Amino acid sequence: MSRQKIAAGNWKMNKDLNEAVKMVLFLKDQDRPKDTLTVLGVPFPFLQTCINETIGSTDLIVAAQNCHHKESGAFTGEVSVPMLKSIGVSHVIVGHSERREYFMETDEMVGIKVRILLNHSMVPIFCCGEPLEVRKEGSHESYVKNQISKALFTLNKEEIIKLIIAYEPIWAIGTGETASPEQAQEMHHTIRTHLKAKFGKVSDEISILYGGSVNPGNAKELFSQTDVDGGLVGGASLQEEGFLSIIHSF
Ligand code: PEP
Numbered sequence: 001m002s003r004q005k006i007a008a009g010n011w012k013m014n015k016d017l018n019e020a021v022k023m024v025l026f027l028k029d030q031d032r033p034k035d036t037l038t039v040l041g042v043p044f045p046f047l048q049t050c051i052n053e054t055i056g057s058t059d060l061i062v063a064a065q066n067c068h069h070k071e072s073g074a075f076t077g078e079v080s081v082p083m084l085k086s087i088g089v090s091h092v093i094v095g096h097s098e099r100r101e102y103f104m105e106t107d108e109m110v111g112i113k114v115r116i117l118l119n120h121s122m123v124p125i126f127c128c129g130e131p132l133e134v135r136k137e138g139s140h141e142s143y144v145k146n147q148i149s150k151a152l153f154t155l156n157k158e159e160i161i162k163l164i165i166a167y168e169p170i171w172a173i174g175t176g177e178t179a180s181p182e183q184a185q186e187m188h189h190t191i192r193t194h195l196k197a198k199f200g201k202v203s204d205e206i207s208i209l210y211g212g213s214v215n216p217g218n219a220k221e222l223f224s225q226t227d228v229d230g231g232l233v234g235g236a237s238l239q240e241e242g243f244l245s246i247i248h249s250f
Pocket of ligand 1: 010012168172173174175176211212213214232233234235236
């Protein structure tokens with residue numbers, strides 16, 4: 001995969017089936033820039049229906065918000081990568097800070113998920129980002145670099161370019177407080193440089209998204225930063241017109 005503009009929504013635990021389908025049909029109907037990939041992070045129960053609505057589309061696709069780190073087994077209530085693959089899911093968000101915080105997911109677990117997804121020719125949307133106290137003490141760059149090294153540095157060059165990376169400072173998620181465009185660019189550059197040190201030039205081909213209170217009012221400036229290839233958007237991806245405006249912000 002090569003670097004591209006991406007507007008990814010993460011609906012989290014919101015919407016019912018009717019609302020989910022309505023959103024997909026709305027976006028399908030609208031003029032969207034041809035060079036921008038729109039991704040919808042849909043709750044598990046609606047994946048199949050939403051995928052059926054987007055079959056044949058290359059610029060509007062559906063992603064799962066999580067997967068389990070084992071391929072199968074006695075894990076009641078969990079959803080495996082092969083299950084997602086079997087219903088046509090191509091992209092999966094892994095390591096979202098809410099999964100890390102509320103479900104005790106570690107870098108190691110997230111790394112295993114990435115590995116399984118790649119083994120099944122699927123695209124991991126790998127999330128990383130620092131909590132507020134780490135930002136305040138000034139060690140955010142080493143914190144994020146460490147998350148990346150632990151989860152991703154067993155991959156090779158051919159594998160790493162298949163990922164989408166989302167930098168999401170935890171203090172900006174769902175808080176209304178956004179990283180400034182300069183703060184986003186600084187961290188995205190740090191991430192790309194860190195990847196370059198390990199994987200070389202291919203790092204220029206990796207899409208790195210910013211996430212954290214992106215909205216129609218700030219998306220344009222954030223997305224115009226050199227190393228920001230788009231956004232992973234939570235709250236603002238739930239509203240039709242608002243998300244469409246974000247898609248048009250490149
Ligand atoms: C997210 O959930 O990934 C996110 C960035 O949420 P929000 O846009 O609401 O901050």
